[in-house]
Amino acid sequence: MIVYLLCLVLFCLGLYCILRKRNIIKIIVGVMIAEYAVNLFFILTGYRMRGRSPIFSPDVDITNMVDPLPQALVLTAIVIGLATTALLVAIAMRIYEKYGTFDITKIRELRG
Amino acid sequence: MITASNIIPLFVAIPLAGAFLISLLGKRIKRLPDVLGVSVALILCGLSLLSVRLYSIYGILTYSVGAWKLPIGIGMVLDGLTSFMLVTINLIAFCIVVYSVNYMERYTAKWSFYTLFFLMVGGMNGVVITGDMFNLFVLLEIAAVASYALVAFGTDRHELEAAFKYAIMSTVGSLFILLGIALLYSYTSTLNMADMANILAQKGTGNITLMVSVLFLMGFGLKAALVPFHAWLPDAHPSAPAPISAMLSGVLIKALGIYALCRIFYNVIGLSPTLSSVLMFLGTLSMVVGVLLAIGQWDLKRLLAYHSISQIGYVVLGIGLGTPLGILGGLFHLFNHSVFKSLLFLNSGAVEYSTGTRDLQKMGGLTSRMPVTGTTNLVASMSISGIPPFNGFWSKLIIIIAVVQAGRFGYAFWAVLASLLTLASFMKVMKYAFFGELRENLSRIREAPLFMKLSMGALAFLCVVGGLLLLPGVKEVFLQRATDVLLEGTEYAVIVLKGIK
Amino acid sequence: MSKEDEKGMSLIVKTITRLTVGLILLYGLYIVFHGHGSPGGGFTGGVIIALSFIHLMLAYGKEVAFRKLSEAAASFFVSLGAILFLAIALLGFTGGYFFLNFIPKGEPFRLFSAGIIPLCDIAIGLIVGAGLFAIFVALVSLKLEPERKE
Numbered sequence: 001m002i003v004y005l006l007c008l009v010l011f012c013l014g015l016y017c018i019l020r021k022r023n024i025i026k027i028i029v030g031v032m033i034a035e036y037a038v039n040l041f042f043i044l045t046g047y048r049m050r051g052r053s054p055i056f057s058p059d060v061d062i063t064n065m066v067d068p069l070p071q072a073l074v075l076t077a078i079v080i081g082l083a084t085t086a087l088l089v090a091i092a093m094r095i096y097e098k099y100g101t102f103d104i105t106k107i108r109e110l111r112g
Numbered sequence: 113m114i115t116a117s118n119i120i121p122l123f124v125a126i127p128l129a130g131a132f133l134i135s136l137l138g139k140r141i142k143r144l145p146d147v148l149g150v151s152v153a154l155i156l157c158g159l160s161l162l163s164v165r166l167y168s169i170y171g172i173l174t175y176s177v178g179a180w181k182l183p184i185g186i187g188m189v190l191d192g193l194t195s196f197m198l199v200t201i202n203l204i205a206f207c208i209v210v211y212s213v214n215y216m217e218r219y220t221a222k223w224s225f226y227t228l229f230f231l232m233v234g235g236m237n238g239v240v241i242t243g244d245m246f247n248l249f250v251l252l253e254i255a256a257v258a259s260y261a262l263v264a265f266g267t268d269r270h271e272l273e274a275a276f277k278y279a280i281m282s283t284v285g286s287l288f289i290l291l292g293i294a295l296l297y298s299y300t301s302t303l304n305m306a307d308m309a310n311i312l313a314q315k316g317t318g319n320i321t322l323m324v325s326v327l328f329l330m331g332f333g334l335k336a337a338l339v340p341f342h343a344w345l346p347d348a349h350p351s352a353p354a355p356i357s358a359m360l361s362g363v364l365i366k367a368l369g370i371y372a373l374c375r376i377f378y379n380v381i382g383l384s385p386t387l388s389s390v391l392m393f394l395g396t397l398s399m400v401v402g403v404l405l406a407i408g409q410w411d412l413k414r415l416l417a418y419h420s421i422s423q424i425g426y427v428v429l430g431i432g433l434g435t436p437l438g439i440l441g442g443l444f445h446l447f448n449h450s451v452f453k454s455l456l457f458l459n460s461g462a463v464e465y466s467t468g469t470r471d472l473q474k475m476g477g478l479t480s481r482m483p484v485t486g487t488t489n490l491v492a493s494m495s496i497s498g499i500p501p502f503n504g505f506w507s508k509l510i511i512i513i514a515v516v517q518a519g520r521f522g523y524a525f526w527a528v529l530a531s532l533l534t535l536a537s538f539m540k541v542m543k544y545a546f547f548g549e550l551r552e553n554l555s556r557i558r559e560a561p562l563f564m565k566l567s568m569g570a571l572a573f574l575c576v577v578g579g580l581l582l583l584p585g586v587k588e589v590f591l592q593r594a595t596d597v598l599l600e601g602t603e604y605a606v607i608v609l610k611g612i613k
Numbered sequence: 614m615s616k617e618d619e620k621g622m623s624l625i626v627k628t629i630t631r632l633t634v635g636l637i638l639l640y641g642l643y644i645v646f647h648g649h650g651s652p653g654g655g656f657t658g659g660v661i662i663a664l665s666f667i668h669l670m671l672a673y674g675k676e677v678a679f680r681k682l683s684e685a686a687a688s689f690f691v692s693l694g695a696i697l698f699l700a701i702a703l704l705g706f707t708g709g710y711f712f713l714n715f716i717p718k719g720e721p722f723r724l725f726s727a728g729i730i731p732l733c734d735i736a737i738g739l740i741v742g743a744g745l746f747a748i749f750v751a752l753v754s755l756k757l758e759p760e761r762k763e
Contacts, residue, residue: 042290080253088280094264094272098272099269107273
């Protein structure tokens with residue numbers, strides 16, 4: 001049970017980082033932390049006590065594996081996260097090019 | 113397995129094929145992106161109309177990807193709501209592609225615009241057609257990531273700022289959705305929506321369903337820009353190039369937000385009275401707050417973006433009400449809003465194309481120089497503010513009648529009030545931009561090019577005849593079937609599982 | 614020393630890179646081709662392939678890396694990989710289903726087995742390998758000159 005709560009704590013840390021930090025790069029790091037918290041949680045839902053890794057090989061019989069499906073899904077989620085992060089970093093660099101700062105309190109031309 | 117159901121995966125495969133072919137060849141051959149783009153969109157449009165016909169012949173169609181047995185493999189489902197959404201998405205996408213043939217000439221990398229655009233269309237079609245929870249998330253992310261890149265397309269300083277805000281908030285929304293899916297998977301040990309609904313119905317609802325509902329409400333609410341989560345929309349939608357604004361406001365928030373929200377709440381989890389009243393409250397809040405914020409805007413596209421929030425409120429109010437008439441009105445308004453809001457954004461694009469400004473105070477008397485844009489804008493404005501013969505009137509009328517029938521007079525009052533305020537703010541647009549004296553510096557402007565006029569004309573025509581969808585005979589085929597899917601609630605599981613066997 | 618040698622990092626780094634970069638590339642290819650029989654696959658192998666080119670770029674500078682894999686070629690391979698993947702999926706229609714595994718499965722754990730899965734892995738390896746390299750290049754070669762505020 002405690003691991004799930006720790007995942008939740010990690011997720012909240014990420015959200016705190018997104019909401020509270022002023023530096024764009026730190027916000028992106030916050031997004032990544034929150035993302036990994038969710039991925040970790042998803043992996044943990046497939047865990048079973050003393051299960052072995054779900055790798056099919058010729059000499060071992062298939063018993064007592066952990067659930068492989070969340071692992072496959074999380075791999076997909078990680079790839080999506082990679083794409084999002086790459087795009088965010090690219091946008092952040094362009095923003096620095098245009099505004100000359102990473103501080104979001106100074107990048108506020110749109111409002112109202 | 114009916115051969116007709118082979119049409120289902122094509123809705124995802126064709127736009128993706130179009131996107132990658134354009135990115136492979138579009139750089140070298142100059143006219144290819146336009147030709148390929150328009151033809152792909154036309155094929156998709158035809159296929160979606162065909163899907164309506166197929167549904168009326170065969171009933172619900174299911175498809176298993178790679179011939180894996182269904183609750184285990186990835187399933188795709190074509191039912192009334194799906195074909196309704198497919199028609200909406202692909203019709204608007206076609207009009208917008210035709211429009212961008214001329215409009216996107218200003219940007220250098222036209223091929224990359226088409227690539228991203230069709231990735232987005234493929235993602236949206238996939239979200240609508242899939243019957244698998246995780247697949248929904250993946251396709252939703254494809255559409256969302258493509259839309260972040262499209263908002264930042266011009267790499268202007270405002271575009272970048274808006275894209276960053278949009279990307280961060282939307283990613284957080286996606287994380288909530290993923291967390292909800294993880295919880296649902298650990299509770300039901302399945303990802304197929306129908307199977308999931310079945311197991312949820314057997315196991316009964318408890319705290320976990322409540323938690324999942326809240327997570328999905330936040331996640332999809334962020335995607336749909338309901339009011340407490342709306343902050344990104346008024347920045348992101350106006351900053352993008354006009355065809356993209358039209359696509360985002362017209363279709364994306366509905367396919368990713370509203371459709372997913374009602375599919376999951378109605379068909380998978382099951383709508384509880386609490387959830388229904390929360391949806392109605394959020395809808396009314398969006399409706400009123402959106403229109404109040406819109407009325408003070410002087411930037412044309414920003415004003416339209418706030419109206420998107422407000423009109424989405426009507427849709428959610430209608431759907432959240434849960435009565436047959438309410439859902440019918442909500443879905444009808446969803447279709448109508450896609451038509452007239454895309455038209456309004458395309459008009460604003462045409463105005464910007466010709467005059468180079470979006471500020472209402474710098475315009476005036478544009479109808480005399482740009483008759484097509486002026487007329488179509490008048491049609492769309494009357495449509496969005498609910499003036500009788502146009503389509504917006506009928507759907508708003510149905511929603512308000514449904515709310516009154518359910519005895520919620522307070523909500524009905526707010527709906528009427530929001531409609532009046534919408535009328536007021538569009539009268540402001542017409543007065544400052546299109547009527548009145550022509551300004552000195554604008555006397556040399558020209559009407560928009562041919563393809564832009566064609567596309568705007570087609571959408572205006574849809575606005576005028578949209579009300580005909582309510583005629584008996586037409587209504588049963590298109591709207592009523594979509595409504596029935598939502599009305600059957602968690603019976604959906606039984607129907608789809610029967611289709612699988 | 615020729616002019617080219619002055620770019621990039623020091624001699625030690627260059628020598629080690631010269632010795633290892635081929636092995637890294639080979640290892641990436643191994644992971645891609647054995648994705649269906651053992652852990653790994655298109656994404657993992659593709660990342661390693663991309664890393665070998667990134668390694669080359671970091672040690673020797675842009676020109677040498679671009680001579681091996683130019684930016685245009687990278688974006689071409691991304692599209693090509695995607696088209697291949699989609700073509701494999703569409704070829705499933707020959708057996709009646711989208712994404713059908715229409716090639717005989719063969720014996721498990723052999724190199725030529727599992728039907729379309731190795732082909733899909735190769736396509737994914739192309740996308741990821743070229744895509745990550747393109748992303749890296751795009752991020753590195755963006756010139757950062759803050760625009761003065763008007």
